[in-house]
Amino acid sequence: MKKTVLLAAVAAISLSAMPAMAADLVTKARPVVAAAPPAWDLAFGSALTSDYLFRGITQSNHKPSVNAYFEPRWNINPDNQLYLGIAGNSISFPNRAAAEIDLYGGWRPTIGKLAMDFGAWYYWYPGGQCFHTAAFCGGGGSGALPMNGNVMKADVSFWEVYAKATYNFTDNFALGFAFNYSPSVLNMGARGFYYNGNAKYTFNALANGVTPYISGQVGYWDLGTTDAFYGCTIAAGCLANNPNGIPLKSYTHWDVGFGWAYKVFTVDLRYSDTNLNKGDCNAFTSDHTATGTTNATAINAGPGSGWCGSRFIATLKADLTLNTNIK
Numbered sequence: 001m002k003k004t005v006l007l008a009a010v011a012a013i014s015l016s017a018m019p020a021m022a023a024d025l026v027t028k029a030r031p032v033v034a035a036a037p038p039a040w041d042l043a044f045g046s047a048l049t050s051d052y053l054f055r056g057i058t059q060s061n062h063k064p065s066v067n068a069y070f071e072p073r074w075n076i077n078p079d080n081q082l083y084l085g086i087a088g089n090s091i092s093f094p095n096r097a098a099a100e101i102d103l104y105g106g107w108r109p110t111i112g113k114l115a116m117d118f119g120a121w122y123y124w125y126p127g128g129q130c131f132h133t134a135a136f137c138g139g140g141g142s143g144a145l146p147m148n149g150n151v152m153k154a155d156v157s158f159w160e161v162y163a164k165a166t167y168n169f170t171d172n173f174a175l176g177f178a179f180n181y182s183p184s185v186l187n188m189g190a191r192g193f194y195y196n197g198n199a200k201y202t203f204n205a206l207a208n209g210v211t212p213y214i215s216g217q218v219g220y221w222d223l224g225t226t227d228a229f230y231g232c233t234i235a236a237g238c239l240a241n242n243p244n245g246i247p248l249k250s251y252t253h254w255d256v257g258f259g260w261a262y263k264v265f266t267v268d269l270r271y272s273d274t275n276l277n278k279g280d281c282n283a284f285t286s287d288h289t290a291t292g293t294t295n296a297t298a299i300n301a302g303p304g305s306g307w308c309g310s311r312f313i314a315t316l317k318a319d320l321t322l323n324t325n326i327k
Contacts, residue, residue, distance in 0.1 A: 038075065038322075038323065039074060039075055040072070040073070040074055040075070041072075041073045041074075041075065041321050041322055041323060042070075042071070042072050042073065042321060042322045043069075043070075043071040043073060043083075043085075043319070043320070043321045044068075044069060044070050044071065044319075044320060044321075045068070045069055045264075045317060045318050045319035045320060046066070046067060046068040046069075046317065046318055047066070047067040047068075047315055047316065047317035047318075048064065048065075048066055048067075048315070048316050048317075049064065049065050049066075049067070049313060049314070049315040049316075050064055050312075050313050050314045050315070051063070051064070051065070051311055051313050052065035052067070052089055052090070052091065053255075053272055053311065053313060055194065055219055055221055055253055056219070056251075056253025056254070056255070056272055056273065056274040056308065057253075057274065057276075057281070057284075057285060057307055057308050058307045058311070059089065059091045059092070059093070059100065060090065060091055060092050061092035061289060061307075062306075062307070062311070063092060065089055065090045065091065066089070066090050067087065067088065067089045067090075067317075068087065068088055069085060069086065069087035069088075069102075070085065070086050070087075071083055071084070071085035071086075072084055072085075073321075078110075079109060079110045079111070080107070080108070080109050080110070081107070081108040081109075082105075082106075082107055082108075083105060083106060083107075083108065083119075084104070084105040085102070085103075085104045085105065086101070086102065086103055086104075087101070087102040087104075088100065088101050088102070089102070091125070093125065093128065093152075093156070094131065094145060094150060094152045094285070094286045094287060094288035095125075095128035095129050095130070095131060095152040095153065095154060095156065095286075096127070096128060096129050097125035097126065097127050097128040097156065098125075098126050098127035098128075099125070099126070099127075100123060100124070100125055101123075101124040101125075101126065102121060102122070102123055102124070103121075103122040103124065104119060104120065104121040104122065105119055105120065106118050106119020106120065106162075107119065113167055113168045113169070114165060114166070114167050114168075115165070115166045115167075115168065116163070116164065116165045116166075117162070117163070117164040117165075118162070118163050118164075119161070119162055120159060120160065120161050120162070121159065121160045121161075121162060121180075122157070122158075122159045123157060123158055123159070123160075124157045125155070125156050125157050128152075128153070128154040128155055128156060129142055129154050130142065130152075130153060130154040131143065131144055131145050131150070131151050131152050131286075132144065132151040132152075132153075132229065136151070136229050137154070145286070145288050147288055147289065147290070147291070148282075148287075148288070148290045148291065148303040149301070149303070150282070150286040150287065150288065150290065150303070151229065151230065151286065152286040153187055153188075153229060155187055156186040156187045156188075157187055158182055158184055158185055158186055158187050159182060160180045160181060160182040160192075160194075161180070161181055161182075162178060162179065162180045162181075163178070163179050164176065164177070164178040164179075165177050165178075171202075172201055172202050172203070172204070173199075173200070173201050173202075174199070174200050175197075175198070175199050176196075176197070176198045176199070176200075177195075177196065177197050177198075178194075178195070178196040178198075179193075179194065179195055179196075180192075180193075180194040180196075181193055181194070182194075185223060185248075188226040188227065188229075188230055188248075189225070189226045189227030189229070189230075189245060190223050190224040190225055190226045190227075190245075190248050191223075191224040192221055192222065192223050192224065193221075193222040194219065194220070194221045194222070195219065195220045195222075196217060196218070196219040196220075197217065197218050197219075198215065198216065198217035198218075199215065199216055199217075200213060200214070200215035201213060201214050201215070209262055209263070210260050210261070210262050211260060211261045211262070212258065212259070212260045213258065213259055213260070213261070214256075214257070214258045215256075215257060215258075215259075216254070216255060216256035216257070217254065217255055218252065218253075218254045219252065219253050219254070220250070220251070220252050220253075221250060221251055221253075222250045223248035223249065223250050223251075223284075224247070224248065225245045225246065225247045225248065226245040226246050226248060227244075227245050228243065228244050228245055230245060230246055230283075231243045231244055231245050231246060232246060232299070232301060238296075238298070238299065238300070238301050242298075242299065246283060246299040247298075247299065248280075248283065248284055248299070249276060249280035249283070249284065249297075249299065251274050251275055251276045251280075251308075252274065252275050253272065253273065253274040253275075254272070254273060254274075255270050255271060255272035255273070256270070256271055257269050257270030257271060257313075259315075264318050264319055264320050265316070265317070265318050266315075266316070266317050266318075266319070267314075267315070267316055268313075268314070268315040268316075268317070269312070269313075269314050269315075270312070270313045270314075270315070271310070271311070271312055271313075272310065272311050272312075272313060273309065273310040273311070274308045274309070276308040277295070277297070277304075278290075278292075278295045278304030278305055278306065278308075278309075279295035279296060279297035279299075279300035279302075279303075279304055280297050280299060280300060281304070281305040281306075281307055281308035281309075282295065282300050282303050282304055282305035283297070283299040283300040284308075285305055285307050285308070287303075287305035287306075287307050289305070289306075289307075290303035290304055290305040291303055291304065292304045
């Protein structure tokens with residue numbers, strides 16, 4: 001009898017101690033902490049598009065273009081990233097430049113749902129030829145473009161500084177704004193202030209892993225007056241006398257489209273347009289395919305360019321980082 005009572009007492013003490021022991025175990029357990037992002041990362045990718053548009057204007061003469069980029073990144077912490085990058089695009093410019101090579105770098109800070117990007121971008125167009133008189137081409141030059149009398153510098157490289165902000169209202173919906181400034185757009189001597197607003201809605205992923213989205217943007221490029229290289233006179237057919245340069249036409253462009261992402265791949269289908277007429281488009285682009293004589297404006301002698309008109313574009317691209325999981 002005494003043994004039975006003793007065993008019952010031991011059992012009662014043991015049971016009463018179990019919750020305390022369990023609580024002690026929970027208190028002392030180490031919390032699971034997510035691994036910090038690596039300090040260094042590398043983004044890279046490529047794209048094939050049916051028409052390379054830059055702010056609504058074709059850079060590839062409405063022909064397919066390929067793109068590739070390489071971007072080392074340094075994550076100072078989860079909310080601050082520094083980056084440098086180089087990118088290349090195939091183009092078709094009137095001065096026969098070989099390609100567009102982009103050199104860029106900046107800082108991407110994040111505050112809650114607000115993602116920002118501040119940096120500088122250099123657009124380099126090597127291998128161009130000068131089309132104008134010898135006086136404007138440093139003693140050389142090939143004369144005006146034979147198709148339409150347009151002129152263009154051998155070097156149209158230029159730089160911009162930029163600031164961007166995107167606010168992610170939810171995991172699905174984001175609104176963005178961007179501002180760019182250049183003291184000499186396309187090395188024409190005309191300053192440029194560029195403003196852009198954009199929006200994107202990303203749908204929840206489908207059962208097969210495909211993630212659809214819709215997006216659009218509106219941009220406005222406030223352009224200044226060129227240097228004398230691009231000046232024109234009444235004798236040359238212009239409706240206004242601008243021997244010291246032409247006041248480029250500021251313009252608005254917009255696009256809207258939809259697409260879908262699957263792992264590292266994205267397909268994008270888009271409609272784009274601007275409010276530039278064919279005459280002012282020719283004055284800005286020096287389009288070597290511009291034709292006609294009826295598109296005279298205050299800054300254009302008569303040929304018209306279709307490089308700034310409406311367009312449907314299809315793009316296939318792949319974007320990866322060293323830490324991308326593509327399984």
